[in-house]
Amino acid sequence: MANIVSLQKVTKDYGEGDALTHALRGVDLMVEAGEFTAMAGPSGSGKSTLLNIIGGLDRPTAGRVEVDGREINTLSKTELSLLRRDRIGFIFQSYNLIPVLTALENAEYVLMLQGIPTAERRERVREALKEVGLEGLENRYPRQLSGGQQQRVAIARAIISEPGLVLADEPTANVDSETGKALLDLMRRLNEEKGVTFFFSTHEEAVMKRARRLLRLRDGVIFNDQAH
Amino acid sequence: MIARLAWRSIWRNRRRTLITIISIGFGLACTVFFIAIAEGVYAQFIDQVVRMQAGHITLENPKYRSGPAVDIWFEAPESLRSQIERLDQVERTKLIILGQGIARSASGDVSVTLMGIEPSVELHTSPLVHHMVEGRYLDNHDGPWVVIGSGLAKRLKLGVGKKMVITTNDTAGNLVDELCRVRGIFKTGSVEIDGYFIQAPIVFARHLFDLPREGATQLGVVLRTPQAQEAVLQKIRMMVSEQDIAVLPWQKVIPEIASYIKLDRGSNLIFQAILIFLILFTIFNTILMSVLERQREFAVLLALGTKPLLLRLQILLESVYLGLIGCALGLVVGGLAAWAVQVWGIDLRSLLEEGITISGFAVSTKMHARVTIGLLLGTGGLVFAATLILSLIPMHRATRLSIVDQLR
Numbered sequence: 001m002a003n004i005v006s007l008q009k010v011t012k013d014y015g016e017g018d019a020l021t022h023a024l025r026g027v028d029l030m031v032e033a034g035e036f037t038a039m040a041g042p043s044g045s046g047k048s049t050l051l052n053i054i055g056g057l058d059r060p061t062a063g064r065v066e067v068d069g070r071e072i073n074t075l076s077k078t079e080l081s082l083l084r085r086d087r088i089g090f091i092f093q094s095y096n097l098i099p100v101l102t103a104l105e106n107a108e109y110v111l112m113l114q115g116i117p118t119a120e121r122r123e124r125v126r127e128a129l130k131e132v133g134l135e136g137l138e139n140r141y142p143r144q145l146s147g148g149q150q151q152r153v154a155i156a157r158a159i160i161s162e163p164g165l166v167l168a169d170e171p172t173a174n175v176d177s178e179t180g181k182a183l184l185d186l187m188r189r190l191n192e193e194k195g196v197t198f199f200f201s202t203h204e205e206a207v208m209k210r211a212r213r214l215l216r217l218r219d220g221v222i223f224n225d226q227a228h
Numbered sequence: 229m230i231a232r233l234a235w236r237s238i239w240r241n242r243r244r245t246l247i248t249i250i251s252i253g254f255g256l257a258c259t260v261f262f263i264a265i266a267e268g269v270y271a272q273f274i275d276q277v278v279r280m281q282a283g284h285i286t287l288e289n290p291k292y293r294s295g296p297a298v299d300i301w302f303e304a305p306e307s308l309r310s311q312i313e314r315l316d317q318v319e320r321t322k323l324i325i326l327g328q329g330i331a332r333s334a335s336g337d338v339s340v341t342l343m344g345i346e347p348s349v350e351l352h353t354s355p356l357v358h359h360m361v362e363g364r365y366l367d368n369h370d371g372p373w374v375v376i377g378s379g380l381a382k383r384l385k386l387g388v389g390k391k392m393v394i395t396t397n398d399t400a401g402n403l404v405d406e407l408c409r410v411r412g413i414f415k416t417g418s419v420e421i422d423g424y425f426i427q428a429p430i431v432f433a434r435h436l437f438d439l440p441r442e443g444a445t446q447l448g449v450v451l452r453t454p455q456a457q458e459a460v461l462q463k464i465r466m467m468v469s470e471q472d473i474a475v476l477p478w479q480k481v482i483p484e485i486a487s488y489i490k491l492d493r494g495s496n497l498i499f500q501a502i503l504i505f506l507i508l509f510t511i512f513n514t515i516l517m518s519v520l521e522r523q524r525e526f527a528v529l530l531a532l533g534t535k536p537l538l539l540r541l542q543i544l545l546e547s548v549y550l551g552l553i554g555c556a557l558g559l560v561v562g563g564l565a566a567w568a569v570q571v572w573g574i575d576l577r578s579l580l581e582e583g584i585t586i587s588g589f590a591v592s593t594k595m596h597a598r599v600t601i602g603l604l605l606g607t608g609g610l611v612f613a614a615t616l617i618l619s620l621i622p623m624h625r626a627t628r629l630s631i632v633d634q635l636r
Contacts, residue, residue, distance in 0.1 A: 048636070052632050052635075055531070057531055057631045057632050057635070058631075058632045077536070078535060081530070081533050081534065081535050081536075082533065083533075084531060084532065084533040085532065085533020085534075086533070090531055090532065092528070092635065096524070096525075096528040096635070098233070098525060098528070098529070099240065099525075100233065100236035100237055100239075100240055101233065101236070105229070105232075108229070109229070109529075109532065110532055110533065112229045112230075113532070113533050113534060113535075113538070157532075
């Protein structure tokens with residue numbers, strides 16, 4: 001399979017002088033399309049930094065980053081926006097749904113950005129919400145949904161535009177273990193049935209066990225990369 | 229969808245939005261109301277003054293302004309008057325003779341301004357007619373009869389029917405005396421008008437100053453709508469282009485009134501500008517705070533692939549909604565309040581017993597506002613545009629944020 005993510009000697013430094021922090025120290029990584037990869041490591045190991053760089057939300061200090069065949073260092077802000085809109089889905093630890101939009105509208109938002117006609121996007125969103133088990137809750141606002149339900153909306157929002165890659169930053173951290181297991185089952189099913197590439201960070205052993213590939217980070221370096 | 233998102237976003241903090249809308253509305257309503265009152269008072273005052281003096285437009289000898297005196301007169305033929313009166317927007321024309329003299333009685337003498345007028349015309353135009361407190365106003369059959377102010381009557385100890393003598397110089401420079409009687413006494417509230425102003429029939433004034441039958445110092449043109457002044461002025465200038473006659477707007481004839489209004493309007497504008505600035509400052513704070521509170525949400529939208537321009541559009545739309553609702557509220561409240569004062573007026577007689585005078589002319593104590601579409605659109609448009617301009621900085625702030633920092 002083709003690589004959807006390719007990192008070569010990627011470093012990321014924050015601060016300067018005495019406050020200089022090396023968040024990533026020469027990371028090399030290849031992720032193929034269709035993978036279900038987890039990234040584990042203690043706080044400050046560089047997991048979020050790595051996700052941000054792959055997602056085009058942050059730029060590396062040095063090294064080469066390719067996502068979906070495009071070197072993101074060379075892309076302008078607008079080109080990065082378009083790459084994120086069309087090829088990358090995001091799932092955040094604290095859901096980050098827009099509170100004034102309903103579940104349906106939250107999931108619909110990315111399709112609106114892509115200029116999909118209203119009727120088509122409504123149909124696609126209803127299917128996606130059904131896929132993530134939220135049928136009948138389309139018109140509820142985030143405050144009317146449980147944490148697990150909100151994260152399901154976030155998953156629907158991430159996959160709705162059929163991106164090549166879904167990046168998830170500790171997607172189960174804010175829900176109870178049962179809900180976390182259900183969310184992971186959902187992600188895994190979407191990966192297996194729809195071929196969505198998932199790349200996510202986690203702290204939890206149970207989640208790590210469900211990944212097909214597990215990367216372990218410490219002090220900005222991937223020190224272990226094993227397939228399950 | 230962006231419009232829906234913007235609309236719902238302004239209502240997520242309902243109390244703040246309501247305060248903002250009320251601030252815009254209150255500021256705009258005050259501005260509209262006070263400007264309408266000021267414009268109404270100006271219009272009312274100008275109307276009274278020009279009707280009592282030489283009209284909205286004045287025809288006179290071109291040399292008169294450089295040294296106003298009765299010997300610098302001109303001939304205003306009937307044919308010219310009829311031609312002017314046929315113009316649209318001209319209510320009527322009025323001939324006057326303005327001269328200086330001394331009014332004497334057994335009790336003393338006072339230097340006065342004597343105005344010769346056509347009683348039949350003044351009955352319809354002059355506000356003095358409505359200020360008679362004793363006797364009656366002049367009519368065309370009156371010969372050597374005059375109306376005088378209450379102040380002058382008091383100083384010369386004159387009453388209705390009493391005799392007085394007017395001493396002046398005629399157009400040839402001869403000293404002349406004429407006996408006349410008091411037909412009525414007026415009281416306008418102006419010390420200058422009530423104490424030093426006399427009106428007499430124009431026939432008597434011509435006799436006194438030795439002017440020919442169609443001679444006068446001014447031919448005044450009273451308009452139905454003051455807004456037509458410039459257009460009528462140009463038409464009259466065309467009519468008399470071959471003659472040695474000056475055609476002047478009232479602003480040139482009574483420049484002290486025009487200057488006063490200009491100055492007063494200027495100071496009112498400064499006051500309004502300060503009021504609007506304070507309100508806009510509140511609105512700016514509200515919009516900025518609303519944006520700063522949602523930095524994380526904006527970061528999420530940008531992470532999802534929203535172009536900065538679209539995010540700016542959303543914030544602009546929020547300001548558009550606030551501005552539109554606030555301005556609509558302000559225009560309705562301010563417009564209705566001003567309209568009520570336009571129709572019914574506010575009577576300040578109980579507060580201003582002494583009356584108000586500007587440059588010697590009495591101002592009516594019953595104020596009427598003047599609301600126009602131009603005033604509503606102008607002030608509303610200004611506040612709305614200012615609200616949008618104020619959203620530029622918050623818009624800029626929202627798209628300059630660091631996505632990573634906000635999502636951390």
